[in-house]
Amino acid sequence: MKSLNEDIKAGKFKNVYLLFGEEAYLKKQYKDRLTKAMLPEGDTMNYAYYEGKGISIPGIIDLAETMPFFAERRLIVIENSGFFKNAAPELADYIKTMPETTHFLFVEEEVDKRGRMYKAVKDKGRVAEMTRQDEKTLLIWLGRTVRREGKQIQESTLRYLLSIAGTDMENLEKELEKLLCYTMDKTEITREDIDAICTVQITNKIFDMVEAVALKKQKTALNYYYDLLALKEPPMRILYLLSRQFKQLLEVRELSKKGYGKKQIAEAAGLHPFVAGKYISQCKAFSGSELRRILEEAADLEERVKTGRLNDRMSVELFIVKYSGKER
Numbered sequence: 001m002k003s004l005n006e007d008i009k010a011g012k013f014k015n016v017y018l019l020f021g022e023e024a025y026l027k028k029q030y031k032d033r034l035t036k037a038m039l040p041e042g043d044t045m046n047y048a049y050y051e052g053k054g055i056s057i058p059g060i061i062d063l064a065e066t067m068p069f070f071a072e073r074r075l076i077v078i079e080n081s082g083f084f085k086n087a088a089p090e091l092a093d094y095i096k097t098m099p100e101t102t103h104f105l106f107v108e109e110e111v112d113k114r115g116r117m118y119k120a121v122k123d124k125g126r127v128a129e130m131t132r133q134d135e136k137t138l139l140i141w142l143g144r145t146v147r148r149e150g151k152q153i154q155e156s157t158l159r160y161l162l163s164i165a166g167t168d169m170e171n172l173e174k175e176l177e178k179l180l181c182y183t184m185d186k187t188e189i190t191r192e193d194i195d196a197i198c199t200v201q202i203t204n205k206i207f208d209m210v211e212a213v214a215l216k217k218q219k220t221a222l223n224y225y226y227d228l229l230a231l232k233e234p235p236m237r238i239l240y241l242l243s244r245q246f247k248q249l250l251e252v253r254e255l256s257k258k259g260y261g262k263k264q265i266a267e268a269a270g271l272h273p274f275v276a277g278k279y280i281s282q283c284k285a286f287s288g289s290e291l292r293r294i295l296e297e298a299a300d301l302e303e304r305v306k307t308g309r310l311n312d313r314m315s316v317e318l319f320i321v322k323y324s325g326k327e328r
Contacts, residue, residue: 004030004128008037013073016095016104016125018118020084020111025169026130031077031107038075038103045069051079057091064094064102077105084111084118092116095124135159135274138167142176146189149180153189160191166201167272175199202233206241207278209320210249214285218324225320235312236305239319243298250291252276253283294323 007013017034019027039047046068050060060076068074083091084106095104095117104125111118121127133141139158146153165175175198182197183189205224212221228238248269255265266276283291301319304310 001026001030001128001130003126004034007126008033011037013038013103014125015098015100015102016106016121018084018106018108018111018121018125018127019130020106020108020127021130022109022132023130023169025173026133027107028170030128030130031079031105034105035075035077038073040071043071046071046074047077048075049077049079050081053080053082055081055083057088060091061094064098064104068101072101074102075105076102077107079107080109081106082108084108084115087115088117092120095120098124132167132272133169134272135162135167135277138162138169138172138274141169142172145176146180150187151180151183151189152187157189157191157194161194161198162274164194164198164200164204166204167274171201202228202231203241206238206245207282210242210245211282213320213324214282216324218321221320221324222317225317229313235316236302239298239302239316242316242319243295243302246291246294246298249279249283249286250288250295252279253286253288253291256280256283297322 004017013034019030021027035047048063055078060078064074064076066074085108092115098104104121106121118127139155139162142158142161143153143155161172161175161179165172178197179189179193183193186193205228209221209224212218212224225238229235248271251269252265252271255268260268262273262277262280265271265280266273269276269279271279286294298319301310301315305312305315
């Protein structure tokens with residue numbers, strides 16, 4: 001991302017850019033910033049946008065060969081095309097010889113780094129992977145945003161916001177916007193404000209439910225379950241999310257036993273480092289055999305519900321009761 005910022009600041013651009021990765025917020029931010037920097041505002045004659053599968057490669061090449069209309073450059077933005085997962089050899093070859101007056105900006109979720117398209121873009125332009133940001137980066141970003149609006153917030157309050165709203169930057173931006181509006185007449189944002197206005201992510205409620213199970217707080221675990229039901233979450237989806245978290249806890253536990261640190265566990269398990277730290281703490285409450293037994297029973301419950309032998313709501317409730325009891 002540093003190289004992207006340098007290009008935007010200097011006003012000197014490569015012929016082709018590729019933005020990819022999990023963090024949708026950053027991809028959108030840099031797509032918009034590059035577009036604004038590369039074309040004068042309101043220049044629709046030299047701007048083209050394509051999205052989704054089935055984009056005509058010959059059509060794109062024909063447009064790329066067209067000289068810009070009374071401007072320095074032509075910009076073609078292509079989003080979620082799948083060109084970097086499926087072979088697009090004609091376009092990969094064209095990128096190597098494309099005119100200097102044309103610029104491509106690709107925005108994708110996944111890419112094959114061994115593919116011809118990825119290699120062609122990397123050779124000709126810039127590739128930037130937009131990954132989920134770590135806790136420290138998120139805290140700095142949130143803190144700066146709050147201060148820019150003339151308000152104050154303690155670091156512990158920001159950490160609490162992350163625990164409630166999750167680590168997705170797009171969602172955090174929306175929750176922060178709600179907080180700023182809610183605290184319009186106040187100078188400091190507090191935990192009470194977060195509790196009053198922010199939406200608790202379902203995955204965080206699941207985490208709290210598993211935490212209650214680990215601490216054998218049966219009533220608390222059941223209350224989380226009833227809260228999710230009140231939010232119209234289907235019992236089988238709740239069971240699926242519970243199973244997924246227990247599976248992740250087992251994976252984190254096995255990686256911890258091998259001596260992996262938090263950062264290594266996050267990378268190996270595909271978790272945000274902030275989340276990985278919470279899982280490392282939580283998995284200590286379960287043995288490996290216990291987690292496997294829980295996963296086996298969850299799979300058995302799902303099969304019995306699907307075949308009509310058990311009621312979905314009651315089966316999940318009994319599952320929570322069993323593993324949140326004093327003797328598991």
